[in-house]
Amino acid sequence: MTFFIVVVRGLMRRPIRTGLTLLGISIGIAAVVALVGLSQGLVESWARGMKARGTDVVVSNMGSALTPKPFSAPVRDRIAHLPHVAATCAILVDLTSIETAQMMVVSGREWNGFSWENLKVVSGRMPRDAEELAVVLGQAAADMLKKKVGDRIQIETTELSVVGIVNGGAWVENSSVILSLSLLQNITDNQGKINIIDIRVTPDTSEKDVETLCEQINRLVPEARAMSASENISNSEVYRILQAMSWGTSLLAVLVGVLGVMNTMLMTVFERKQEISVLLALGWKRGRIICMVLWESALLGLFGGVAGVAIGAVGVQVLGATPAIRGLLKPYVSIELLAISVAIAVTVGLLSGLYPAWRSSRLPPSLALQG
Amino acid sequence: MYGMNKFFASTVDAASEYSFEAKNLKKEFDDGQVQALCGVDFRVGQGEFVAVVGPSGCGKTTLLQMLGALDRPSSGTLHYRGNSIADLADPAAYRSQEIGFIFQAFHLLTTFTALENVQIPMFETNRSAVERKQRAIDLLKAVGLAKRLDHFPATLSGGERQRVAIARSLANNPAVLLADEPTGNLDSENARRILELIIGLHRERQLTLVLVTHDMAVARRAARVIRMKDGRILSDRQPDLEGVA
Numbered sequence: 001m002t003f004f005i006v007v008v009r010g011l012m013r014r015p016i017r018t019g020l021t022l023l024g025i026s027i028g029i030a031a032v033v034a035l036v037g038l039s040q041g042l043v044e045s046w047a048r049g050m051k052a053r054g055t056d057v058v059v060s061n062m063g064s065a066l067t068p069k070p071f072s073a074p075v076r077d078r079i080a081h082l083p084h085v086a087a088t089c090a091i092l093v094d095l096t097s098i099e100t101a102q103m104m105v106v107s108g109r110e111w112n113g114f115s116w117e118n119l120k121v122v123s124g125r126m127p128r129d130a131e132e133l134a135v136v137l138g139q140a141a142a143d144m145l146k147k148k149v150g151d152r153i154q155i156e157t158t159e160l161s162v163v164g165i166v167n168g169g170a171w172v173e174n175s176s177v178i179l180s181l182s183l184l185q186n187i188t189d190n191q192g193k194i195n196i197i198d199i200r201v202t203p204d205t206s207e208k209d210v211e212t213l214c215e216q217i218n219r220l221v222p223e224a225r226a227m228s229a230s231e232n233i234s235n236s237e238v239y240r241i242l243q244a245m246s247w248g249t250s251l252l253a254v255l256v257g258v259l260g261v262m263n264t265m266l267m268t269v270f271e272r273k274q275e276i277s278v279l280l281a282l283g284w285k286r287g288r289i290i291c292m293v294l295w296e297s298a299l300l301g302l303f304g305g306v307a308g309v310a311i312g313a314v315g316v317q318v319l320g321a322t323p324a325i326r327g328l329l330k331p332y333v334s335i336e337l338l339a340i341s342v343a344i345a346v347t348v349g350l351l352s353g354l355y356p357a358w359r360s361s362r363l364p365p366s367l368a369l370q371g
Numbered sequence: 372m373y374g375m376n377k378f379f380a381s382t383v384d385a386a387s388e389y390s391f392e393a394k395n396l397k398k399e400f401d402d403g404q405v406q407a408l409c410g411v412d413f414r415v416g417q418g419e420f421v422a423v424v425g426p427s428g429c430g431k432t433t434l435l436q437m438l439g440a441l442d443r444p445s446s447g448t449l450h451y452r453g454n455s456i457a458d459l460a461d462p463a464a465y466r467s468q469e470i471g472f473i474f475q476a477f478h479l480l481t482t483f484t485a486l487e488n489v490q491i492p493m494f495e496t497n498r499s500a501v502e503r504k505q506r507a508i509d510l511l512k513a514v515g516l517a518k519r520l521d522h523f524p525a526t527l528s529g530g531e532r533q534r535v536a537i538a539r540s541l542a543n544n545p546a547v548l549l550a551d552e553p554t555g556n557l558d559s560e561n562a563r564r565i566l567e568l569i570i571g572l573h574r575e576r577q578l579t580l581v582l583v584t585h586d587m588a589v590a591r592r593a594a595r596v597i598r599m600k601d602g603r604i605l606s607d608r609q610p611d612l613e614g615v616a
Contacts, residue, residue, distance in 0.1 A: 001487045002500055009482040278478040281441055282492040283467020283543065365466070366441040368478060369432050369551055 007295040010268070018300070021264040025304030025345060026311055028250070028257035032341050033312025033333060034319055035246035041320065041332035042242060049172030050198070050229040053089075053115045057199040057210060059217055061224045067095050070193035071223045078220045079197060084205040084213050089113030091196040092184050098155060098177065101144050105176040106155060108184025115198050119178065124149035124164035130180040136164040138174035145177075153177070158187045171330040197224075254348055257304065261352035265297045269360045276360050277367035286361045293357035294350060301349020305342040312341065387453030390547055390579040391415040391438055396447035398433050398602075403445075407433040409602040410447060417452070417546075420573055420580040422593035422610070430602040431583045432551060438581060439470050439549050467495040471540030471578075473569070475552035477532040479524040485511060485535045486520040492542040510538035514568060530561035537568060547579040548572070554589060566592065 011018045050058060059079065060068035076090045092108040109115045111130035119126070119136065127134040135155075137147055142165045147153060151162045160179065168174050185191050201210060210228050217226035269276070276289055313333050320331040391414065398408040407430045415421050423431045436442040437449055440462040449456045451469070459465050466472075479488045489507035498506065511520055514534040524532055533553060540548060553569060554562035566589055573580040582593065590596045591610040598605040 001483075001490050001504065003494060005487075006483075006491075006494075009480075013482050274478070275480060278474070278480075279491065280463070281439065281466060281472050282539070283463055283470075283495045284492075285461075285463040285495065288494065364442065366436045368472070368474065369436055369441065 003292075004295075007292055007299060010272075010292065010296050011299060013272075014268070017264055017267070021260050021300055022304045022307060024260035025254075025257035025301060025348065026308035028253035028255075028348075029305050029308025029341050029345050030312035030315055031253035032247075032250035032344065033309055033337060034316040034331075035250050036243075036337055037312065037316040037331045037333040038319060039242045039246045040334060040337065041316075041330050044332040045170070045172045045330050047230055048170040049168070052118045052168055052170035052173050053198060054118060054200055055089075055115070055198040055229045056201045056205070057214060057217075057226055058229050059197040059199065059221060059224045059226045060195060067093055068195040068224075070190055070195045071221075073192050073194045075221050075224065076194070076197050079199065079217055082213060082216055082220075084201045084209050085199055086202045087114045087200040089115040089198040089200075090181060090194040091115060091198060092181055092188070092190060092194050093196055094184070094188060096155070098153065099145060104141065104144070105172060106184065107176045107178045108181040109178060110181045113181075113198070114200055116178075118169050118173065119166040120169075122165045122167050124162070126164055126166075127180060130182050132163075132180075133158070133183070134161045134163040135177050135179040136166045137162055138168050138176045138178070139165055140171070140174040141177055144175070155179075155184075156187050199226075254344060257345075258348050258352050261297055261300050261304075261349055262355065264300065265293060265353050265356035266359070268296070269293065269356045272360075273363055274367055274370075276363050277365050280363070280365035281368035289363075290357040290361050293360050294353045297353025297356070298346055298349045301345040301347070301352075302342065304349070305345025308345060309338050309341050313338070387450070388416060389414045389450070390417045390419070390452060391581075392448075392450045392453075393437075394448045396434075396437065396449055397445045398430075398437065398442070399445045406602050408437070408444070411599075411602070411604050413597060413604060413607055415579060415581060418573075418577045418579055419595065420570070420582070420593045421595045421597060422590035423581065423583045423597045423599060424585060424587065424590045425599035425605075426585065429599040431599050433602075434599070435549050435551055435581065435583050438547075439472060440465050463495065467492060468543050469546050471543075471545035471548045473533070473536055473540050473548060473550040473553045475555040477524070477529075477536045477556070479532055479535055479539075481524050484521045484523055485516060485527065485531075485538075488524070488535055489538045489542055492539060496543055506542065507538070510541055511535070513541075514538045528561070529557050530565060533557060533561075533565050534568065537565070537572070541572065541576075545578070547581070550580065550582040552584055553582065554584070554586065562589075 061071065062068050073090055076088050079085060080088050090110040090113065094106045095103055096106055098104045122139060126136060135153060137145065142148065145153065147162050149162055149165060152159050153162055185193060201213065214226040214228065279289060316331040316333055393411055393413050395410045395412060396408055397410050399406050423434060425431050437444055440456050440459055443457060480491065486507050489510055490503045493503040493506065508520065511517060514537055516531060516534050519527060519531060527535065550569060554565050557565060569580065570592055572578060584590055593610060595607065596610045597607045
């Protein structure tokens with residue numbers, strides 16, 4: 001028999017209470033995984049979307065809204081001539097409900113801009129020109145809206161034809177309704193307005209050059225902000241708010257888990273007063289008693305963490321499939337998030353066990369001879 | 372017997388002929404309002420069997436706590452083999468390596484088998500898991516429980532539980548057995564067998580045995596009987612000189 005078995009047997013004394021405590025901590029950890037997974041999914045989805053479009057630098061004003069604030073389209077002309085700029089593409093992105101979908105990405109792209117290049121036609125065709133009252137749907141968007149080539153789709157008050165289904169190479173692209181910029185500007189009454197400029201840099205551009213380019217753009221275009229594609233969404237205020245809310249809510253759930261583990265361990269110590277005293281009478285050192293209690297609480301954290309990660313990984317997929325989120329982002333649960341979540345659970349277990357362990361170490365061994 | 376330097380701050384006279392030597396030993400509780408021991412003096416020789424008898428509350432259990440370093444005296448001196456127990460640098464190591472406790476209520480851990488219960492005190496030794504298990508098997512065989520190794524306490528009779536507790540008390544090969552009413556929770560037949568087993572082990576292993584009991588029939592088996600009342604020793608003599616049954 002090893003000391004580990006002694007610890008595990010301690011947890012098995014009250015299996016129902018141990019199970020309920022595990023459930024409590026696992027729900028807290030599941031909340032961490034699910035909520036943080038969603039916010040990370042936002043970053044990943046948008047970053048992959050931009051990568052799929054071949055965008056190196058994004059000019060936008062993310063502000064605190066879900067979509068960037070519109071600015072004047074001629075801003076693009078101030079940028080196009082700058083060194084290292086190979087191509088630009090003006091975009092107007094909107095988030096809107098379309099028919100049965102609560103929230104869809106509608107992307108109006110400058111006709112002939114490079115942001116059309118990544119779209120591979122799966123069925124149907126691309127619009128003939130910027131004026132055709134037509135859209136192409138990403139594959140996931142077509143599934144969500146239950147549309148096929150030839151169907152009609154209504155955006156605000158305008159009816160358009162679905163002329164093609166496309167594969168954009170990334171979740172956000174595949175979840176989007178895509179049409180020409182001028183068409184979307186007219187439909188949404190945003191003539192002359194855009195809210196994103198995608199920039200593709202020349203092949204010889206270094207990271208340092210990209211930084212310099214962003215600084216130049218920021219001086220020239222005070223109404224928006226240039227960032228490399230990889231950091232664009234993670235620097236947005238909406239992402240920061242979302243992330244803060246995710247962690248805040250998760251940590252509240254974890255706090256409930258802490259109280260659960262602490263309560264269980266305190267009950268365990270109180271119930272086992274005489275048993276602990278007997279162990280002391282048999283020659284166990286106080287350090288070993290502390291070790292036993294801390295191991296028990298850390299194991300509660302570990303088992304709860306592993307269960308929570310599993311629940312969270314399933315839960316985040318369920319959340320991602322809800323109408324409010326589906327199509328907007330694809331939840332992203334990284335190995336790092338799973339590892340951090342389990343580490344949080346073990347730390348929570350250990351911290352929750354500190355006070356009960358201290359209490360157990362204060363028990364007098366003479367209790368062994370009483371009763 | 373282990374080197375005692377690690378238990379005691381200083382080694383005075385490890386070759387003392389006495390296991391225990393108490394002088395004017397006192398123990399008070401509640402700021403002196405309760406006096407459990409009122410200045411007792413006694414000696415217990417190495418390998419001796421001493422019974423401590425007296426009514427409830429006479430201080431016999433408190434005395435056992437002092438001997439086992441489970442509690443500290445309020446005043447007076449108590450030596451183990453010439454070394455002051457009050458100066459123990461590591462009381463846990465003293466209890467682990469020198470003392471074996473046998474309790475009236477057995478105090479076995481309910482979620483552990485007999486075999487595992489006997490291994491519990493050995494965690495404070497350098498024995499490997501395999502050595503711990505083998506020693507526990509040997510001890511359980513020695514107390515007649517070879518066929519009950521994997522039984523949990525709940526499935527053992529009272530006598531069997533006390534046998535497990537006795538095997539556990541011997542786990543680290545102690546020099547002293549401290550038994551607190553070891554037959555108090557047993558029927559007469561089991562009580563007789565357990566007493567024979569304890570006395571047999573005391574003789575065979577030359578263990579110092581201090582046995583607390585209120586049963587004079589049990590006490591008469593000892594070489595000496597210490598009678599206590601109200602925290603004081605009334606008499607300390609051979610059992611054949613004890614007049615009261």
